Structure formats: C-alpha cells, structure tokens
Amino acid sequence: MAGKRTRATIKDVARRAGVSPTTVSHAFSGNGTVAAETAERVREAARELGYRPDTVARGLRSSRLGVLGLVVRPLDPLDTAFLEGVDYFLRFAGSAALAAVERGYGLMLVPDPTRADAPAVGLACDGFLITEPVENDPLITMLTRECVPFLGVGRDPARPASPDYLDLGTGRIVAEVLDHLAAAGGSRVAAVLGTDRNEWNLDAERAYLDWVRARGQRPLAVRRAEVAGEAGGREAGEELFGTAEPPDAVYCQTGRHAAGVLAAARARGLAVPGDVRIACGADSDSEHTRSSVPPITSVDLRPVRLARIAVAVLADRVEGIEPPVPGPAEYELIVRGSTRG
Amino acid sequence: MAGKRTRATIKDVARRAGVSPTTVSHAFSGNGTVAAETAERVREAARELGYRPDTVARGLRSSRLGVLGLVVRPLDPLDTAFLEGVDYFLRFAGSAALAAVERGYGLMLVPDPTRADAPAVGLACDGFLITEPVENDPLITMLTRECVPFLGVGRDPARPASPDYLDLGTGRIVAEVLDHLAAAGGSRVAAVLGTDRNEWNLDAERAYLDWVRARGQRPLAVRRAEVAGEAGGREAGEELFGTAEPPDAVYCQTGRHAAGVLAAARARGLAVPGDVRIACGADSDSEHTRSSVPPITSVDLRPVRLARIAVAVLADRVEGIEPPVPGPAEYELIVRGSTRG
DNA sequence: GTAAGGACCCAAATCGATTTGGGCAATGGC
DNA sequence: GCCATTGCCCAAATCGATTTGGGTCCTTAC
Numbered sequence: 094m095a096g097k098r099t100r101a102t103i104k105d106v107a108r109r110a111g112v113s114p115t116t117v118s119h120a121f122s123g124n125g126t127v128a129a130e131t132a133e134r135v136r137e138a139a140r141e142l143g144y145r146p147d148t149v150a151r152g153l154r155s156s157r158l159g160v161l162g163l164v165v166r167p168l169d170p171l172d173t174a175f176l177e178g179v180d181y182f183l184r185f186a187g188s189a190a191l192a193a194v195e196r197g198y199g200l201m202l203v204p205d206p207t208r209a210d211a212p213a214v215g216l217a218c219d220g221f222l223i224t225e226p227v228e229n230d231p232l233i234t235m236l237t238r239e240c241v242p243f244l245g246v247g248r249d250p251a252r253p254a255s256p257d258y259l260d261l262g263t264g265r266i267v268a269e270v271l272d273h274l275a276a277a278g279g280s281r282v283a284a285v286l287g288t289d290r291n292e293w294n295l296d297a298e299r300a301y302l303d304w305v306r307a308r309g310q311r312p313l314a315v316r317r318a319e320v321a322g323e324a325g326g327r328e329a330g331e332e333l334f335g336t337a338e339p340p341d342a343v344y345c346q347t348g349r350h351a352a353g354v355l356a357a358a359r360a361r362g363l364a365v366p367g368d369v370r371i372a373c374g375a376d377s378d379s380e381h382t383r384s385s386v387p388p389i390t391s392v393d394l395r396p397v398r399l400a401r402i403a404v405a406v407l408a409d410r411v412e413g414i415e416p417p418v419p420g421p422a423e424y425e426l427i428v429r430g431s432t433r434g
Numbered sequence: 435m436a437g438k439r440t441r442a443t444i445k446d447v448a449r450r451a452g453v454s455p456t457t458v459s460h461a462f463s464g465n466g467t468v469a470a471e472t473a474e475r476v477r478e479a480a481r482e483l484g485y486r487p488d489t490v491a492r493g494l495r496s497s498r499l500g501v502l503g504l505v506v507r508p509l510d511p512l513d514t515a516f517l518e519g520v521d522y523f524l525r526f527a528g529s530a531a532l533a534a535v536e537r538g539y540g541l542m543l544v545p546d547p548t549r550a551d552a553p554a555v556g557l558a559c560d561g562f563l564i565t566e567p568v569e570n571d572p573l574i575t576m577l578t579r580e581c582v583p584f585l586g587v588g589r590d591p592a593r594p595a596s597p598d599y600l601d602l603g604t605g606r607i608v609a610e611v612l613d614h615l616a617a618a619g620g621s622r623v624a625a626v627l628g629t630d631r632n633e634w635n636l637d638a639e640r641a642y643l644d645w646v647r648a649r650g651q652r653p654l655a656v657r658r659a660e661v662a663g664e665a666g667g668r669e670a671g672e673e674l675f676g677t678a679e680p681p682d683a684v685y686c687q688t689g690r691h692a693a694g695v696l697a698a699a700r701a702r703g704l705a706v707p708g709d710v711r712i713a714c715g716a717d718s719d720s721e722h723t724r725s726s727v728p729p730i731t732s733v734d735l736r737p738v739r740l741a742r743i744a745v746a747v748l749a750d751r752v753e754g755i756e757p758p759v760p761g762p763a764e765y766e767l768i769v770r771g772s773t774r775g
Numbered sequence: 776g777t778a779a780g781g782a783c784c785c786a787a788a789t790c791g792a793t794t795t796g797g798g799c800a801a802t803g804g805c
Numbered sequence: 806g807c808c809a810t811t812g813c814c815c816a817a818a819t820c821g822a823t824t825t826g827g828g829t830c831c832t833t834a835c
Contacts, residue, residue, distance in 0.1 A: 099580070099581075100580060102436050116618070143556060145554070146554065147494075147557075147558075148555045148557055148558040149490055149493045149494050149497075149499060149553070149558050150494055150555045152490045152555075152558075153488075153490050153491050153494050156490075158490060158555055159553050159555035160542065160553060160555055160556075162540075168532065181529030182528060183525050183527075183529070184524050184528075186524075186527060186531055187523060187524030187525075187527045187528055187543075188524065190527055190543035191509065191543070194543060194544065194545050194553065197553045198553055199503075199542040199543065199544050199553055199555045199556060200533035200542065200543055201501065201533065201540040201541065201542045202532070202534070202535060202540065202541055203540050204535050212500050212535065212538045212539055212540055213486070213487065213489045213492070213538060214489045214493075214499055214500035214501055214539075214540045216486060216488075216489055217488075217489040217493075217499075239440075239441060240440075314455060348687075366690045388629050
C-alpha cells in the first residue's frame with residue numbers, strides 16, 4: 094500500500110533554482126552568504142516543489158532528532174498482562190506530549206531501550222524522561238555513559254539526589270495520609286506496600302516505619318506486587334485482618350490494592366470507615382478509589398502539572414540550558430467516604 | 435551539558451572483528467551469506483563495544499523510522515489557551531502509545547505537520563493517526579499525495595466514507611442520548627453544538643435535526659466554539675432559556691458546555707432535572723460532568739479501546755498488511771443525576 | 776581438465792541533508 | 806598596479822547504516 098514516497102529533495106530544488114544543493118541549504122539555514130535574489134529564487138523553487146527538508150537526514154548529521162522519549166517504568170514488564178486503566182500514567186503521558194509539542198519537540202513513549210526487544214527507535218531520542226526509576230536503573234547507567242540528557246521523575250533510590258531527578262516528596266505525602274488516618278480515628282495503622290524498587294515504594298516504607306515508631310507502636314506492613322492489583326490487595330487485607338491485633342486503619346500504596354483491602358474488610362463484616370479506615374497514597378482519579386463503595390480517600394499527585402515541569406526541565410537540558418530547579422511537587426489529599434465517619 | 439556522543443559505529447565493529455562494514459551489516463540482518471564463525475566474531479565484537487545500529491541512519495536508507503504519529507485535531511489551535519483537562523484525549527493518547535509499543539513502534543504526538551511552525555520531526559513518521567479530522571483536512575490531502583499511510587479516527591466529513599476512517603457512529607450515539615432525554619421527561623429538547631467542522635459535530639447536528647423533525651417539532655440549536663468552554667455553555671444556556679418557548683431538556687456536545695448550561699439553568703432558578711434535563715454526548719469522565727451538582731448524564735466513548743483498534747489498523751497499513759475492517763465503535767451511556775428524577 | 780556454481784567477502788554507491796574548504800570576481804586601499 | 810578583502814557560490818566530505826555488483830576461492834559435475 095505504501096507507494097513510492099517521492100518527496101522533493103534538496104537536489105530537486107537546487108536543479109530547479111539553477112544553483113547547487115549547498116546554496117539551497119544555506120538559503121534556508123542562513124549559514125553561508127547567499128545573494129538576496131538567489132535566496133528568493135530558491136524559496137520560490139522550494140515552494141513550487143513543496144520541498145520540506147527531511148528530518149531524518151538532518152538528524153543523521155546533527156544527531157538531534159527533535160524527539161523526547163518517555164519511559165514509564167511501571168509499564169515495563171510488558172510480558173505480564175498490563176492493566177490499562179492506569180490513570181496516573183495516562184494523564185502524565187498526555188500532558189507531557191502536549192508540553193513537548195509546545196516546545197517544538199515530539200514526545201515518544203518508548204519501552205526501556207536497554208531491553209533487547211525494544212523498538213530500535215527508542216535509542217534515537219534526544220533526551221529521556223524516566224518516571225519512577227528503579228534502583229540502579231540500567232537505563233540511567235547507559236544514558237550517563239553516553240552523555241544523553243535525561244530526567245528522572247522520582248529519584249533513583251540507589252543514587253545520590255541530584256538535579257537529574259525530580260523529587261516527588263513521597264515521605265511528606267505518606268506522612269500526611271497517615272496523619273489523616275489517625276485523625277479519622279485510626280489508632281493502629283497498617284500499610285500495604287508495593288514491590289517495585291523505586292522512590293515511591295522505598296520512601297513510603299521508610300516514612301511509614303518512621304511514623305509508626307514515632308508513636309511507639311510496632312509496624313504492621315505487608316507487601317504485594319503492583320501487578321497483583323485488586324486480588325493482591327484482597328489477600329493483603331485478609332492477612333492483616335487475620336492477625337491477633339488487627340489494624341483499624343490501612344494505608345495503601347495503590348488504588349487497586351486499596352480496593353482489594355476494602356473488599357477484604359467487607360467480606361469480614363468490618364464496617365468502613367466505622368471499624369476500619371482505608372486510604373491510598375495515590376490514584377485519586379482511578380475507578381478503584383473513586384467509584385468504590387464507599388469511595389476511598391486518596392491523593393491527587395497532579396500528574397498533569399508534574400509532566401509539564403518535567404518536560405520543561407528536560408528540554409532545557411537537551412538544548413544545553415541550565416534549567417531552574419523546580420520547587421517541590423504538589424499534591425492534594427482527597428478525603429472520601431472511606432475515612433469520613 | 436550534552437557531551438560528545440561516542441557510540442560505537444558499524445565501522446568500529448568491523449575494524450575490531452577484522453571484516454568490512456558490509457559483512458557486519460550482513461551478519462546482523464542475515465542478508466548476505468556470512469560464515470557462522472565470522473558472524474560469531476562480529477557479534478562478539480559488537481557486544482564488547484556495546485554496538486547498537488543507529489536508527490536514524492537506518493531510517494534514512496529505509497525511509498522507515500518505526501514511529502507512528504498522532505495528530506489530535508482539537509488540540510491544534512495551540513495559540514489559543516489550551517485547557518488541560520481533556521480527559522478523552524489524554525486517555526486516547528496514552529492507550530495508543532501503549533498499543534504502539536506492544537507492536538514495536540514508538541508513538542509520537544505531533545501537531546499538524548502541514549503547519550509551518552510544526553516540529554520538523556512530525557514529517558518523519560511512518561504513518562499517522564488523525565483524531566477528528568476536519569472538513570477537507572489538509573493533512574489528509576498531503577498524506578494522500580505523498581502516499582503515507584494514515585487512519586482517521588472519525589471521518590473527514592467532506593470525503594466519502596472509506597477504510598481510511600474509523601466511523602465513530604456519532605449519529606447512533608446522539609440519537610440514543612436524545613431518546614434518553616425524552617424518556618426522562620424532556621418534551622422539548624434543545625442542542626448546544628460545537629463549531630469545529632468534524633464528523634462529531636456535523637453528524638451530531640444532522641442526527642439532532644432528524645430526531646426533532648421526526649417528532650414534528652422545530653429544532654432549537656445554538657452553537658458555541660469548543661474552546662469557549664464552560665463560559666460558552668453558560669451563554670448558550672442563557673440564550674436557550676431566554677427564548678419564548680424554552681426547552682425542558684438540553685443536549686450538549688461537550689462536557690464543558692454542559693456544565694455551563696447547568697450553571698445557566700441554576701442561575702435562572704430552574705431545577706435540574708426537575709425543570710430541565712441535561713445530557714452530554716461525550717466526556718463521561720471529565721470533572722465537568724462527573725463532579726457537578728448534580729452530576730451530568732454523559733457518554734463514555736471508550737477512548738482506550740478505540741485507540742488500540744486504531745493503532746492496530748494503522749500498524750497493519752504501515753507494514754503493507756490489509757487490516758481487517760473493525761466493527762462499529764463502542765460506547766456507553768452513563769446516566770447521572772441530571773436526567774434522573 | 777574445465778566450466779559452472781556456491782560460499783564468502785568487500786569496495787563503492789546510496790539515502791538527504793549539512794559543513795568544510797576552496798574558487799572566482801568585484802571592490803577597496805595603498 | 807598590486808594585494809587583500811569581501812561576496813557569492815560550489816564540489817566534496819560527512820553522518821551511519823544498507824545494498825549493489827562484483828571478485829576470490831573452492832567444490833562439483835561432466
């Protein structure tokens with residue numbers, strides 16, 4: 094179906110204008126010196142032929158393609174069935190794309206280019222946005238070695254903090270949610286954490302432990318893989334509620350986990366929020382927290398705003414500008430029925 | 435900041451393996467004949483040097499870059515302030531990106547490449563998805579001329595139906611919403627339509643007119659630009675409710691318009707849904723319909739599913755496969771308080 | 776013994792632009 | 806009158822891969 098692409102090349106324009114390709118290139122880039130009249134003739138010829146310089150050829154010389162890559166780590170195990178309703182990511186990606194376009198770039202979603210089966214085009218990006226880098230992220234190792242600009246949205250937990258990472262302020266967020274659970278009547282707060290080794294999980298765990306110990310209590314935390322989803326959350330809930338001293342409040346890392354914990358509580362005949370309060374540190378906009386009965390208190394991490402900031406910083410880097418250091422990430426606790434008596 | 439990119443090239447590998455670049459290329463592509471032992475030596479050298487072929491250079495020769503472009507028409511007037519919360523688009527884009535990656539492509543959001551100020555990279559895509567093509571869409575004209583594969587998500591209203599466009603079934607959807615308004619007690623149904631000249635608007639208008647006339651009534655429709663948003667909807671509402679025979683039900687094309695109409699009704703002291711029923715043909719998932727008081731009945735157009743289908747069809751085209759013709763687009767009417775007595 | 780046919784490898788052309796390093800004429804300064 | 810400068814233009818090299826079109830050997834077949 095794809096017939097022959099017969100776009101006019103720089104040579105066609107040169108022939109038609111009666112000059113050399115060099116002169117055509119100069120006429121457009123303003124690089125050499127070209128007589129005004131000649132330049133006009135060249136533009137005229139280009140217009141007649143509908144000439145547009147080929148980005149790929151230009152990219153080959155300049156090693157700049159005009160594309161920013163977006164790597165979403167939680168999406169990477171593509172072999173495992175991916176659940177589509179990850180609202181946070183969808184919003185982040187859409188907003189980043191928009192911001193990139195406004196800045197003159199295309200934004201491309203790519204899987205980790207260090208994976209062997211990744212589309213090759215992933216390597217061609219001028220810079221990368223990496224959301225939720227994992228511990229010792231191999232992509233960051235590679236990009237650092239090859240001097241390709243990047244920006245982590247979230248720190249690489251194993252590397253020192255640096256301007257290469259936007260700090261999500263996970264600890265602050267988790268502490269606020271825990272405080273809210275306590276204020277809503279929770280006296281023994283458990284946590285359901287994820288297993289990905291990224292800032293989000295590791296900092297949340299630390300924040301939870303700190304918070305609990307500051308109250309002189311013993312931590313009660315279980316871990317479930319993010320991909321285990323609602324079923325995993327339900328398991329976790331059953332485990333928690335089955336202990337000798339069951340919690341009267343549960344903090345969850347993901348909306349799916351929270352929905353599962355809620356289901357487990359109801360199955361045991363526990364009233365929410367009467368007997369158990371449930372809150373989630375993210376996913377305020379997902380079906381799981383919004384449409385459950387009762388709806389689950391959760392946190393709006395402002396992915397749309399965050400993505401715009403990330404793109405601005407990365408684009409500056411790609412262009413060799415030292416970007417201003419952004420302030421702390423914003424968020425908002427959305428209180429819902431699961432913690433509102 | 436961007437230091438010198440010193441990735442190994444095919445020549446480096448050739449030198450190290452003691453063969454010509456041709457042989458290296460053949461060893462990887464399996465194109466010529468290469469002795470098994472030589473191929474192994476080449477692979478070994480490539481591994482040691484961390485060689486990965488340069489996609490841009492390859493793209494230059496093959497004129498295939500491995501990138502699908504996504505053009506979202508309603509986003510195109512980027513000069514006008516763009517409102518970020520366009521959930522439909524965000525979901526569509528995110529889902530399309532994911533589907534593309536699973537298929538081995540990158541997905542890039544680009545503005546209309548026929549615009550002079552568009553990022554040049556937009557032209558380099560192997561194929562294009564165009565959501566909501568406008569009448570006589572200039573991009574479609576260009577792509578057709580240059581034999582670049584594309585797929586319209588929504589028809590170009592000025593061109594004959596063809597497999598180049600996914601039919602959104604707008605007429606069907608609008609008719610169902612209108613029926614619902616009638617069933618909810620609306621006896622005189624007005625419409626607030628958009629101004630973009632795309633399938634969504636033009637077919638909706640036709641469907642509305644047909645529906646009203648089939649009941650022997652006179653149509654009562656006003657038009658407001660999509661970008662006018664909630665304020666535009668409010669104006670439209672005031673205009674409608676100020677007429678001699680005000681409607682007792684209003685169909686809106688966008689969630690923002692609907693929110694504005696709702697505000698206008700309340701400002702006049704009209705009860706919703708008691709005096710006026712309001713429903714929207716889209717945007718079931720936006721703040722404007724979901725979080726208003728009362729929430730507004732609207733339609734889930736299933737953007738996530740639609741995007742996956744679109745990518746599958748387009749990727750087939752790019753690869754020269756004749757894709758199966760997809761069935762009609764799915765949708766679901768989400769009934770909410772604005773039409774539920 | 777010789778010709779035909781593989782197997783294996785390479786030099787050079789190619790993709791479409793940009794950049795380097797001149798060449799040629801007209802002008803200006805002394 | 807001569808040299809230096811400037812304005813204008815072009816041929817060729819370059820970016821990093823793929824592809825074309827041979828060129829050598831070495832087997833086989835007759």
